Amino acid sequence: MPSGKVRADLWPDVAQAPSSLRARAGGPIAKSLFQGAIKRLPLEVRFPDGSVLGLGGPRMVIADPSSFYARLAHNGLIGLGEAYMAHEWEAEDLAAVMTVFAARVSKLIPQPLQALRGAILPHQPHRERNTVSNSRNNISRHYDLSNELFAEFLDETMSYSSAYFADLDAPDFHLLASAQQAKIDRLLDLAGVTEGSHVLEIGTGWGELALRAAQRGARVYSVTLSSEQKELAERRIARAGFSDSVQIELLDYRKVQGTFDAIVSVEMIEAVGFEFMPDYFQTLAARLRPGGAVGLQAITIGHERMLATRNSYTWVHKYIFPGGMIPSAELIAEQSALNGLTVENRMAFGQHYAQTLRLWDEQFSRNAAQVDELGFDETFRRMWHFYLAYSRAGFASGYLDVQQFQLRKSKG
Structure with missing residues (x-):
């Protein structure tokens, strides 16, 4: 089911991929970082054009790469979850895919960029x-x-x-x-x-x-x-x-x-x-x-x-x-x-x-x-x-x- 079928009144941030300047400008950067990380991971990540990345392992299928990367650029790992909710990626064994990420979470992003997390990622709402x-x-x-x-x-x-x-x-x-x-x-x-x-x-x-x-x-x-x-x-x-x-x-x-x-x-x-x-x-x-x-x-x-x-x-x-x-x-x-x-x-x-x-x-x-x-x-x-x-x-x-x-x- 495409993300357009998600009820926007209930799930506004899931129904539409973000179109902010950060999402548009950062999408290519998110793509580069994601694909660079995947090449080193025991995963099999498939794309709509038939290409496959990863060292082999649990399968992750990217159905809508442009929306997927826009979400990662806009909101980091929040975007990863929202992309799954929106059917922009799938996994036969979701826990196995997420375990690969969790085991290496501190190394997925280059160390110099991790230092910027406080400046670019969202903070807890005061409420x-x-x-x-x-x-x-x-x-x-x-x-x-x-x-x-x-x-x-x-x-x-x-x-x-x-x-x-x-x-x-x-x-x-x-x-x-x-x-x-x-x-x-x-x-x-x-x-x-x-x-x-x-x-x-x-x-x-x-x-x-x-x-x-x-x-x-x-x-x-x-x-x-x-x-x-x-x-x-x-x-x-x-x-x-x-x-x-x-x-x-x-x-x-x-x-x-x-x-x-x-x-x-x-x-x-x-x-x-x-x-x-x-x-x-x-x-x-x-x-x-x-x-x-x-x-x-x-x-x-x-x-x-x-x-x-x-x-x-x-x-x-x-x-x-x-x-x-x-x-x-x-x-x-x-x-x-x-x-x-x-x-x-x-x-x-x-x-x-x-x-x-x-x-x-x-x-x-x-x-x-x-x-x-x-x-x-x-x-x-x-x-x-x-x-x-x-x-x-x-x-x-x-x-x-x-x-x-x-x-x-x-x-x-």
Whole structure:
């Protein structure tokens, strides 16, 4: 389907390739840089004129080179994702193609040009800074899309974070729920959650962690900024008979009061933003009783790469997670120490996330008809497939990792 069939009212930057001066003047430069990079990569890139570039590997087919290069020139890697959404390039195995790019992302552009990224690439819009007033809208744009949408690719636990598999040898979807519960149980163990514990959960999700903590005999106070998640989580917890043990509130984590025996937070730190990272760790320290522990699960990135990209505005920011930033393990350790918390345990399991994302992507594809019935169009489905494949590539290549941390507050 050509990009002209994309609904311009819903997808204005996808429906038409950019025609700005930067796009027109930079198109030939983008072409030269892209083709120069491809010649060194284990890819097979095919063009409409029959020419082929690359060293061989996963196949990428460029259907509309002029629009493709205009998008790269205008918006960098944002343009790569928008070109895919617009059908200007295709891939039989999108995750495999993106993994090749992710493994070499710091070397695709010549070093002298990388120094110019801050001057020529877009920056985070002011409205997407994760201030208390902005964060609700940032979270809502993703998590309030539709509970029914997320149910079309998540397992019955409705867990939207990396699972932890007993066996990484190509697990299937039927194993995902138990692997999600294993991940949650390990995190609750790190936080020391037992019968009688008073637990703060920062980022409710759809309630599975709060439910499993309550099954241990804990009392849980969970905060979220997603009204859709809160509604479904409360229904799930009531159905399980734990409404007296779990309280869920629509509240920014910075507004929480009181102290708790344990704190758990699963892949919420990525929504905090670099600017507000001190606020997050100050909150952990202030809300945790002396001697207590935090069980933190976080997507991480290499420290130097984090520093180089912390102010970047990416395709993921624009279409999936506004205002986010992936921290490094070093940043987590540094901010923990500044606030009297010690990292006592850390486990990395990035390849488990690659498998989790594979299973989500396959399930999403299987349920394409149901997604259509929910009112999400074909451009949305291509966007979501790109998001899941793009994310999977990050973990499969080692560019990204996911880690569980145990942070301890001293007794003194």
